[in-house]
Amino acid sequence: MDINGTLINYYFHCKRQCWLHANRINLENEFELVDIGKAMHEIKFNNKKNSEIKIDNISIDKLTNDYVIEYKKSDADIEAAKWQLLFYLKVLKEKGIDRTGKLIFAEKNKQSKKTIVVKLDKENENELLNIMKNINELIKGDIPEVKLIKGCKKCAFYEYCFL
């Protein structure tokens, strides 16, 4: 499976979730929270220009002249969201499209700002290459052990892991 934004996000959130998604044990469509997320997305972007653009294996919430914008329901996992967006910036850069990233959170619980600006520089681009290499190794290996983390109860794989 090609690396995509979801895999990058899951890699930071939970290695097992990343493995399960990559190996196509895909329960997300049956999970209510994901459906709500999709519905919110449709309402938010319905009939708006430059919204939900698919390029290769990435799906971008919004592209403007200056920014790639990624909307998240909450700021529960900022690091995962940041690297997912950096990955989008990298894919676009390879196509000659240079942009700055902007993360916009509908709910802010961990921090005071609803928006975070993310820039792709040499340092995080190299780090991203390492992350992609690590993900490729992870998904080819054995399934990681179950490890209870804060987001488990909201995860699409909760029943698979714990019941």
Ligand code: SF4
């Ligand atoms: S339920 Fe928890 S351990 Fe299982 S994949 Fe989801 S986040 Fe990871």
